[in-house]
Amino acid sequence: MTEIVLIPGDGVGQEVIPAAAEVLAALGLGLTFREAPAGFGHFEKTGNAIPDETLADVEATGLALFGATSSPSGGVVGYRSPILALRRTFDLYCNLRPTWSLPVISPRPGVDLLLVRENTEDLYVGRERREGDTTVAERVITAAGSERIARAAFEQACERAGDRRLVVTIVHKANVLKVTDGLFRQQCKAVAAEYPDIGCNEMLVDAMALRLMRDPEAFDVIVTTNLFGDILSDQASHWMGGLGVAPSANIGVRAAVFEPVHGSAPDIAGQGIANPLGAILAAAMLCDHIGQPAAGDRVRAACAAALAAGVATADIGGSANTPTMTRAVLARL
Ligand code: NAI
Numbered sequence: 001m002t003e004i005v006l007i008p009g010d011g012v013g014q015e016v017i018p019a020a021a022e023v024l025a026a027l028g029l030g031l032t033f034r035e036a037p038a039g040f041g042h043f044e045k046t047g048n049a050i051p052d053e054t055l056a057d058v059e060a061t062g063l064a065l066f067g068a069t070s071s072p073s074g075g076v077v078g079y080r081s082p083i084l085a086l087r088r089t090f091d092l093y094c095n096l097r098p099t100w101s102l103p104v105i106s107p108r109p110g111v112d113l114l115l116v117r118e119n120t121e122d123l124y125v126g127r128e129r130r131e132g133d134t135t136v137a138e139r140v141i142t143a144a145g146s147e148r149i150a151r152a153a154f155e156q157a158c159e160r161a162g163d164r165r166l167v168v169t170i171v172h173k174a175n176v177l178k179v180t181d182g183l184f185r186q187q188c189k190a191v192a193a194e195y196p197d198i199g200c201n202e203m204l205v206d207a208m209a210l211r212l213m214r215d216p217e218a219f220d221v222i223v224t225t226n227l228f229g230d231i232l233s234d235q236a237s238h239w240m241g242g243l244g245v246a247p248s249a250n251i252g253v254r255a256a257v258f259e260p261v262h263g264s265a266p267d268i269a270g271q272g273i274a275n276p277l278g279a280i281l282a283a284a285m286l287c288d289h290i291g292q293p294a295a296g297d298r299v300r301a302a303c304a305a306a307l308a309a310g311v312a313t314a315d316i317g318g319s320a321n322t323p324t325m326t327r328a329v330l331a332r333l
């Protein structure tokens with residue numbers, strides 16, 4: 001029996017995670033669920049953004065579905081983002097962010113790419129300091145960290161390839177960040193040499209930002225460092241139909257956490273109008289991860305069919321609310 005920890009978090013996380021759990025439960029895979037708290041609301045009540053019990057639950061099951069949490073800009077003393085804590089605690093080094101064309105809502109057909117983002121290093125190590133009127137953030141890139149994310153990207157390319165020859169594009173800024181991105185690029189190229197059946201090329205991140213807008217269908221798998229991946233993946237989600245539908249996975253050796261790409265959306269929280277598809281498609285990635293790719297495909301097909309039938313929430317141009325969008329998917333499973 002596979003148990004999944006549900007961490008709804010704040011804002012619309014509370015609305016989309018129950019919807020995704022309902023879809024998972026309907027698959028007949030014998031999945032069970034336990035809910036665990038985290039987030040800014042929990043912090044305000046208890047002084048703790050993510051209690052040890054929640055971490056212990058994730059440790060025990062190795063699987064979680066995470067909504068989103070609110071992180072006030074500028075920071076609040078003692079508060080640290082729960083998703084960053086989960087990524088750090090469980091060394092969830094591999095962030096998978098797929099983007100593909102969906103019926104009706106995608107701006108164009110033919111996009112099918114996977115962005116593989118390093119998830120533990122780079123500027124996100126949190127080593128920021130102030131020295132008088134100068135502020136410094138340290139960018140940490142390691143040989144081992146670069147190698148394992150490159151390997152993850154090439155393994156993903158093998159899985160997606162079928163009988164096609166896919167290409168992994170290494171995205172970096174090694175012309176300026178000669179030491180850090182120089183190492184990342186070198187490690188990626190060394191791993192590429194072990195995968196003769198997968199093509200490999202490279203692109204500077206600024207050039208990629210433009211290419212991703214101009215011809216997204218040119219890319220199969222993109223591998224990049226943490227900050228570049230954060231930015232490029234939000235950008236890439238445009239081709240799916242926006243943040244409300246984009247899913248992601250945070251994968252480590254001991255645990256994996258699946259989440260929609262969007263945040264807590266305080267501007268629409270509590271109204272029951274949040275788009276549940278990002279969370280539902282994240283649940284489909286969870287199915288893939290636990291060795292049930294056919295179930296994942298069923299969920300993706302049901303979402304596509306609901307969209308093709310014209311059901312959509314307001315963010316993607318429709319008038320459905322969270323429950324009607326969810327029921328439209330359930331009805332097509
Ligand atoms: P956001 O993703 O929450 O919202 C951006 C825009 O997209 C808003 O207009 C929102 O209404 C819309 N949107 C997002 N999800 C939607 C959904 N499911 N259905 C319909 N519309 C949706 O990003 P924002 O506004 O930058 O951040 C809000 C809060 O979320 C902040 O406190 C931020 O720190 C947090 N955040 C948390 C993340 C996480 O927990 N993984 C990720 C990103 C942001």
Ligand code: MG
Nearest residue numbers: 230231234261
């Ligand atoms: Mg982001």
